[in-house]
Amino acid sequence: MSQAVKPVRGSTEQPDHIMLSIKGDAATSMTVTWRTCTDIKNGYVLYREDGSSEIMRADAATEVFKSDIDISNMFWADLTGLKPDTKYFYTCGDSEHRSEEFYFSTAPENLTKFKFLCVSDQQKGEPFDCPDYSHFNGFVKEMLEKNPDPLHSDRRRQHRLRAARGSVERSVQRTYRNIRAHPVYDDSRQPR
Numbered sequence: 139m140s141q142a143v144k145p146v147r148g149s150t151e152q153p154d155h156i157m158l159s160i161k162g163d164a165a166t167s168m169t170v171t172w173r174t175c176t177d178i179k180n181g182y183v184l185y186r187e188d189g190s191s192e193i194m195r196a197d198a199a200t201e202v203f204k205s206d207i208d209i210s211n212m213f214w215a216d217l218t219g220l221k222p223d224t225k226y227f228y229t230c231g232d233s234e235h236r237s238e239e240f241y242f243s244t245a246p247e248n249l250t251k252f253k254f255l256c257v258s259d260q261q262k263g264e265p266f267d268c269p270d271y272s273h274f275n276g277f278v279k280e281m282l283e284k285n286p287d288p289l290h291s292d293r294r295r296q297h298r299l300r301a302a303r304g305s306v307e308r309s310v311q312r313t314y315r316n317i318r319a320h321p322v323y324d325d326s327r328q329p330r
Contacts, residue, residue: 147207147208148175148207148208148210149173149174149175149176149208149210149211150174150175151174151175151177151178151234151235152174152231152235152237153172153173153174153181153213153230153231153235153236153237154172154173154174155171155172155173156170156171156172156230156237156240157170157171157172158170158171158242159171159214161216162216162218163245164244164245164249165220165222165223165244165245165246165247165249166218166219166220166221166222166244167216167217167218167219167220167244168216168217168220168226168242168244169214169215169216169217170183170196170198170214170215170217170228170230171212171213171214172212172213172230172231172237173203173210173211173212173213174210174211174213174231174235175208175210175211176202176209176210176211178211178231178232178235179200179211180197180198180200180232181197181198181200181213181215181230181231181232182195182196182197182198182215182230182231182232183195183196183198183215183217183228183229183230184228184229184230184236185217185226185227185228185229186226186227186228187221187224187225187226188224188225188226188227188241194217196215196216196217196218197215198213198214198215198230199213199214199215200212200213200214213230215230220244221244222244222245222246222247223243223244223245223246223247224243224244225241225242225243226241226242226243226244227239227240227241228240228241228242
């Protein structure tokens with residue numbers, strides 16, 4: 139592959155690979171991560187509490203990420219001072235290139251028990267082919283059905299859990315239907 143030609147699956151000016159991470163207290167903070175091409179030098183998250191018109195901003199740290207696909211900028215913005223058990227809407231990017239609006243809910247206050255699902259490298263196919271993610275939606279749905287959250291026992295919480303499952307499924311479908319690249323560094327191919 140020529141170094142002068144960027145692969146079709148490479149990064150662009152538009153934010154992609156948008157992910158949420160729990161880095162601190164999940165009741166009061168959330169970290170948003172995304173990727174762009176290296177032409178985009180700065181980024182930030184705009185977010186608001188559900189039902190509020192007050193827009194808050196969290197500036198992002200950035201770092202260059204080199205992979206077998208291309209060289210990208212990765213961004214991390216820490217949203218802090220959030221309210222427990224509250225829904226927030228957010229977008230990420232810079233002043234010209236913004237993501238669509240997504241949402242998350244913070245954890246309830248005094249949460250003592252939780253479950254999470256960790257999945258690694260869900261793509262299949264050859265490294266330079268467009269990856270096949272078709273099996274991933276079914277996998278996530280099955281895991282959510284096998285691992286219902288016992289903390290969501292009242293009707294309101296059950297409704298939110300069903301909505302979250304639908305949101306995860308729609309998000310997975312939308313993400314993996316439109317995905318053009320997945321930054322992966324596989325050091326198992328490197329000489330030891």
